[in-house]
Amino acid sequence: MNARVRNLILNGLLIAALGAFLFWAQNNLDGYKIQVLNLIAVNAILALSLNLIYGFTGMFSLGHAGFMAIGAYVCALLILPAAQKQAMWILEPLIWPLSVINAPFFVAVFSGGLIAAFFALLIAIPVLRLGGDYLGIATLGFSEIIRVVLTNLSFITNGALGIKGIPAFANIWWNYAWLVLTVFFIVRLVNSNFGNVLKAIRDDEIAAKNMGINTFFYRVLSFTIGAFFAGIGGALLGSLITTIDPMMFRFVLTFNILMIAVAGGLGSITGSILGSVVITILLEWLRFVENPMVIGSFQIPGVPGMRMVIFSLALILIILFRREGIMGMREITWNTLFSLGRRSPERNDKGGETK
């Protein structure tokens, strides 16, 4: 049995195991824990999309919240029932085609991704001529512009009031199906020679140009694909928490995703997935520090936002002591797992991911 067939079978088994776990979780875990599982999937999609842009192509982009916002709004507008839309838009009525249009959840999420990608393409063409920190500042600016525009387009977005009561279609199955699709797409892309091209641009853009790579095209491509999956993630997030408003898509959201991607390991797909599991769980678990506590004879009042202080400290520690994150640029693949036992010198990097 060659490695390709073996990896294919193992990938199939892994997805089956994931399915079985989700089935078990749905029947045995309470709503809160399921919500955490949902958030893990959505965060993983978002971290992967940022990792494609920043980790694999080396473009420091801080515009993720903007693309998520576009995805979330597009999806919400497509899945809200017409009657509910009529009741909710009180500042200005919703304009015509949007007020009656309705689409199945899959189509709505997909459209969210596509429209986010379209706007990313528009932004990319002027902005990706910049590099390094300048790119970070410019994308951050665009992300804020998107948010301000959303606040003011009240005949589409209901302005600052936001959209409430979005149908909660994003259950555990949808979220994990989209995660598997995202992982599949990005793994295939990154493991092909096109992935090598993206990494070449990250490592040395001048040498990449010299190798005949149209670096601008591939930077725009990577940015647009990343924004597509950011839109998907945003769409799922909107349906998951059923309420969206422009204030939700501030820089902090981008920062959270960036934290997951950096902690997991820039340039590592398995790292992004592990990072989202660890950080999402920690973020929830650390809520206890915000409650009033009694240590010995000390009474500590609850401080909201305390867990973000702890997280900032954790991030500083990561940057100081393990800059490459959990995984660095390494991946856990079936091949690396199998060669762990055997220590065989021959490696075949074409293997599938362990998720």
Place this chain on the structure above:
Amino acid sequence: MTTPAAILRTENLTMRFGGLTAVSNFTIDVPQGKIVGLIGPNGAGKTTVFNMVTGFYRPTEGRIFFDGQDITGLQPHMVCRSGISRTFQNIRLFSNETVLENVMIGCHVRRRSKWWMAPLGLPSFRAEEESIRRKSMDLLKSVGLERFAEEPSASLSYGAQRRLEIARALATDPKFLLLDEPAAGMNPQESQELMAFIRNIQKRFDLTILLIEHDMKVVMGVCEYIWVLDYGVKIAEGNPDAIQSDQKVIVAYLGEEYVKYAES
């Protein structure tokens, strides 16, 4: 010098950076299928010439013709596509990638399948990926690095990194190869090997090679024709013997004082 057709020709190439003229009125005809050299003291403008030919600088004046086509001002990736490849003075490998991946990146410019075929995993796409892998492996064999295929490129020794950079340049299927100081930092033994290696790849891949080099043993050993630059101006050209006895070249390298002293 005019017997073989010129593969690369530059006409009055001039590059100014503000008030500084790095290269002025540089006109050469590089004959096809030869190994030729470009020498000159530090700061003479040799690398600037390379950067203009490969599209990194747009010349202030003058034109560059490659294989009969005007390539002046083309983007670097288009220059590469037309069949020119180069190495860098300070090695520029993709340091996070393996040795094999470095060469595979070089194969990208000739590939036909598009990026969106990658997630779909179409058979034609997979076949092309496989052929890229095979071609890269063959290239690694031809430079003697196949044992290190899966090692990170940064872990190679200095000489091996130079050879890898050449293998990567060859992966783009060039007709014309520019080597920027290939022997820099090599000991005499290594530069001897390098000379044999350069002759070998020239024959094997039917290339024209233009090299910049400070190691005169290497230059005089492999080049059939040499141009000399000093302060951006071409001061001499000819075969190695003619260059070695050219008064202007000696003055440029050793200084007028020294030449006067030696003559007296």
